Amino acid sequence: MKQQGALLHFPQTLVGVPLVSEVVRNYDVEVNILQASITQTEAGRMFALFQGEAQAVEGALQFLRDHQIRVVLSPRNVLWDEDKCVDCGACVGQCFRGALSLDPQSYRLQIDHEKCRACELCVPACSYGAIEALGNTTNGNGDA
Amino acid sequence: MMSIVRTYEEINDRIRKKQAVVVTAEQMSDIVAQEGVTAAAKKVDVVTTGTFGPMCSSGAILNVGHSTPRMKITKAWMNGVATYGGIAAVDLFLGATELAAGDPANWVFPGRFTYGGGHVIEDLVSGRAIELRAEAYGTDCYPLKEWRKPVKLADLPYAYLLNPRNGYQNYNVAVNATAKRTIYTYLGVLKPNMGNAGFSSAGQLSPLLNDPFYRTIGVGTRIFLGGGVGHVYAAGTQHNPDVPRTEDGVPRGGSGTLAVTGDLKQMSARYLRAASIAGYGVSLAVGIGVPIPILDEEMARFTAVRDRDIVAPVIDYSRGYPHNEGEPLAEVTYEQLRAGTIEVQGKQVRTASLSSYARAREIAGQLKEWLEKGDFLLAKPVDPLPGAAWQGNRLKL
Numbered sequence: 001m002k003q004q005g006a007l008l009h010f011p012q013t014l015v016g017v018p019l020v021s022e023v024v025r026n027y028d029v030e031v032n033i034l035q036a037s038i039t040q041t042e043a044g045r046m047f048a049l050f051q052g053e054a055q056a057v058e059g060a061l062q063f064l065r066d067h068q069i070r071v072v073l074s075p076r077n078v079l080w081d082e083d084k085c086v087d088c089g090a091c092v093g094q095c096f097r098g099a100l101s102l103d104p105q106s107y108r109l110q111i112d113h114e115k116c117r118a119c120e121l122c123v124p125a126c127s128y129g130a131i132e133a134l135g136n137t138t139n140g141n142g143d144a
Numbered sequence: 145m146m147s148i149v150r151t152y153e154e155i156n157d158r159i160r161k162k163q164a165v166v167v168t169a170e171q172m173s174d175i176v177a178q179e180g181v182t183a184a185a186k187k188v189d190v191v192t193t194g195t196f197g198p199m200c201s202s203g204a205i206l207n208v209g210h211s212t213p214r215m216k217i218t219k220a221w222m223n224g225v226a227t228y229g230g231i232a233a234v235d236l237f238l239g240a241t242e243l244a245a246g247d248p249a250n251w252v253f254p255g256r257f258t259y260g261g262g263h264v265i266e267d268l269v270s271g272r273a274i275e276l277r278a279e280a281y282g283t284d285c286y287p288l289k290e291w292r293k294p295v296k297l298a299d300l301p302y303a304y305l306l307n308p309r310n311g312y313q314n315y316n317v318a319v320n321a322t323a324k325r326t327i328y329t330y331l332g333v334l335k336p337n338m339g340n341a342g343f344s345s346a347g348q349l350s351p352l353l354n355d356p357f358y359r360t361i362g363v364g365t366r367i368f369l370g371g372g373v374g375h376v377y378a379a380g381t382q383h384n385p386d387v388p389r390t391e392d393g394v395p396r397g398g399s400g401t402l403a404v405t406g407d408l409k410q411m412s413a414r415y416l417r418a419a420s421i422a423g424y425g426v427s428l429a430v431g432i433g434v435p436i437p438i439l440d441e442e443m444a445r446f447t448a449v450r451d452r453d454i455v456a457p458v459i460d461y462s463r464g465y466p467h468n469e470g471e472p473l474a475e476v477t478y479e480q481l482r483a484g485t486i487e488v489q490g491k492q493v494r495t496a497s498l499s500s501y502a503r504a505r506e507i508a509g510q511l512k513e514w515l516e517k518g519d520f521l522l523a524k525p526v527d528p529l530p531g532a533a534w535q536g537n538r539l540k541l
Contacts, residue, residue, distance in 0.1 A: 086500045087500045087502040089496050089501075090497065091496070093332060094333060094496070107500075124422035125332060127429075127498075128417060128418075128419065129420065
């Protein structure tokens with residue numbers, strides 16, 4: 001069994017085509033859509049977890065690539081820019097699932113990607129722009 | 145009065161010879177616990193402290209040099225951020241919390257505050273070009289009325305960090321006790337029903353908490369500032385030594401502050417970072433390290449302070465703080481705050497720090513290295529900060 005997170009970029013021409021349904025029907029993979037920002041008149045962005053036999057998952061992703069979807073593999077739900085992070089721990093206070101913590105010895109930030117569910121509550125708490133949730137919509141406002 | 149163990153001059157002599165015994169405040173706590181105050185005072189010359197967190201009362205005093213023809217600047221903007229030009233012809237003050245012109249602030253709630261004075265300072269220190277735009281009414285000797293040009297830090301004849309209030313000696317712990325929605329404050333994004341708590345202090349590593357009565361930190365003290373060398377130039381704004389203290393003299397809430405300055409050209413973005421505080425505004429996170437000479441046993445005892453010895457008041461930031469009303473909801477220790485949960489009125493509340501303990505430790509370590517290598521000398525204060533009237537039991541061995 002394999003679980004693969006992927007960020008999918010849909011060009012505007014394909015937004016009306018139900019490609020995810022085709023993937024589910026033809027490749028026997030579970031698709032768990034965590035975040036999506038898609039309207040008919042704009043390009044779309046979707047972050048989903050694909051789960052199934054390794055071959056089926058790879059087949060599904062290749063199917064999407066063959067249909068001009070840009071597929072960015074990401075085992076992670078959040079992108080953490082270590083250069084921007086100052087290890088303050090403000091984000092830690094927002095995380096319900098315990099995915100964020102400060103190491104008790106070094107006090108450096110630790111991210112448990114298995115626990116993260118990309119709820120994005122940590123994003124506005126970071127004053128240094130070090131955390132970006134992958135499903136983030138583009139309204140630029142930072143509301144969870 | 146106990147006998148003086150060493151003087152500033154003696155310590156500086158040892159520093160010059162690269163023989164100074166220097167430890168960080170964390171290490172000092174261990175040494176005193178293991179060997180006792182007397183032995184620690186005999187052994188250790190200097191204790192280094194550090195802190196890194198958003199310090200809103202920060203800015204830069206800049207001289208942008210003269211144009212041809214010359215100009216008497218009345219208004220100026222750096223990357224769209226207004227500076228204060230009502231001082232001389234080409235001197236400007238840039239405040240960390242000033243927003244860029246046209247920034248929507250929190251008109252669309254809560255607002256991201258993506259660019260302001262703090263970002264200009266970080267851009268300058270990082271060597272990036274900033275657009276300077278200036279206006280003037282023109283005079284016979286300064287005829288130019290409009291000026292626009294890119295500038296980098298290296299082009300500015302003079303650029304000093306000028307921070308009227310930094311390094312707070314202790315501070316509040318914030319919770320949201322009464323609002324029905326999440327509130328956005330400078331101590332964090334606070335969820336309703338005391339869903340979480342925010343605090344900002346380096347605690348046992350913090351400069352003033354290791355010298356609670358300002359015996360060694362005063363006007364002229366040489367410090368690590370933003371990665372370079374700076375000085376304390378005065379007590380900071382809101383400096384208040386007369387607050388309730390523990391038996392060991394540690395203030396039980398926000399107390400002393402430092403006004404600091406230093407040459408921006410010596411500094412680095414690792415210790416000077418712009419902060420976009422959601423729903424609140426722009427600020428500047430400043431890294432400060434202060435060396436504390438162990439003049440006698442009392443200084444050894446003070447620098448042994450641990451997080452469990454330092455308490456802070458939990459304040460309601462939904463109603464109490466904004467409206468200057470109400471009493472603290474609880475008093476908690478920094479050990480509890482750092483461990484991740486505090487108890488407030490029977491409820492377990494998750495905590496988060498806005499101040500980076502890891503970076504404070506890094507700064508204390510860097511300053512220790514400078515002292516050990518003989519690259520940094522102690523400066524005895526030329527005048528003290530206003531002191532505390534409290535005369536309680538000053539020494540408990």
